[in-house]
Amino acid sequence: MTIWDDIALSIQLDQPIRKRDLRGLFARSRDLGGAIFHEVDFSGASFVDCVLARAKFIECDLRGADFSNADLDHATFVKCDLSQARLCARNMRHDCWVQCDLSESSWEHADMQVSSIVKSSLKSARFDAGTLERCTLIDDEFDGASVAGAKLTQCVVSPADWHKVALGNMRADGVIFSNANFHGQVMSGMHLRRCSMQGADLSGVDLAGADLTESNFYRTRLRQANLSNVNAPHALLLQAQLEQVDLSGARLEGAIFQQAALRDCRLDGARLATSVWNKSKHENVSFQGADLAYARWEHVQGEHLDFSDANLDHAQFHAANLCDTNFRGASMRHIGKTDKARLAAESRTLALENE
Template sequence: MRRSLPLEADTTIRSVSWDGDDLSGQEHHRVEFVDVDMTEATSSRTVFSECTFRGVRFNVSTHTESAFLNCTFVRCSFFDATFTGCKLVGSTFNDCTFALLKVDGGDWSFAGLGHADLSGTSFDGVRLREADLAYTNCRRATFRRVDLSGASLRQTDFTECDLRGSDLSALDPRETTVKGAKIDFTQAITIATALGLDVSPG
């Protein structure tokens, strides 16, 4: 079911069910969503700008080429949610859960994911330039072909994480846990150089 709600700025939507709804084409600016159920909702080219989501359930929802620009997410659940080609530039996440989250492409630059538990999640071909991933748990996650240039990776845990093809120029292995992580040869040279090693042909 597709629902169109013309909303004015500084509006609050509280305790409604959008379970299974099609939100495609909607635009929301400076709207606060509180305890909204978006389980299994879908969106395509939907735009949320400067919105706040509190206790919103995005479980098993699917979003394609939608934008969540400079939004704030507090205590939201993203269980098995899928974001394909979406923009979440400048958005911040506080006390959210991300089990089985899948992100394919898109731009999450400047996103605030510090201290988040991203273990087991999948990011493929995503731009995370200058994102905050400090103290984030990325154990056994997938970060393939991800642009992490300029990202904050202090005390990030990449244990057994698949990092192949990603830009690791901001990664300092002395401040980041990378035990058992999968990397390619080019990345190995980048990390060795960061440690001050002189990599040269034998």
């Protein structure tokens, strides 16, 4: 019997092929759908154009294997060595890689959907110009990986330690970057709409001109970051920490900075109409020429603020405590000041919050 006869019989009997030396196997255009391989050496094998739908590879050596244009629908890889493998398959839906070595693997131009990579090494892996839709990447290693030109949609990356990942022209929409670390990354002009960066480290990041519409930066650390001219309407910066951050010229209409802490920041010329700053803290922050119409500044604490030439029409400053603040040339029509009756009604709640 040939190896193909053995595989066909194993598929028919739903039994695995075990401990075979199939190095360099040429399986081009073969139909191996549903096959199960356990501890098989496939190093250097070619699965180009091969049908591997619902196939399972368990503890297999797949170093340098080529899956170009293969059908990997519902395929599973567990504890496999796929280092330097080519994984640019034509059908990559509902796939799973668990505890695999995927270092230096190539996923360029791959279209992966509803798939998972878990507890695997993706060191120096390349996803350039690839598409990942509704995929989960959990507890993986990414140092030296590249997602340049890739498009990620509704994915979860946790934790996203991507400070050593090549990001050039990546696009992300609705992606959760859990416990993210983008320290020092150049992300200028990047498309990151409706993404979650909750608790992320964005220190030293260059996001100038990026599209951050409706993105979540809850408790994010932004230190010495460049966010000038970002497009971030309705972004959430609740309890964010901003120090030496440049947000000049940013579009932040409806953004929420509630309980945020800002120090040595610039928001000159920023578009901040209807933004919310309640209970935020400011030290040496400039809003020169910014549009803050209808913004809410309730219970804000600040010193050395500059609102010169800003638009503060209809802004609400109930119980705001602003020291050494410059309002020269600012438009302040119909601004709301402290309402004593309301403040008295709030006293009990405020006392509990300060305990």
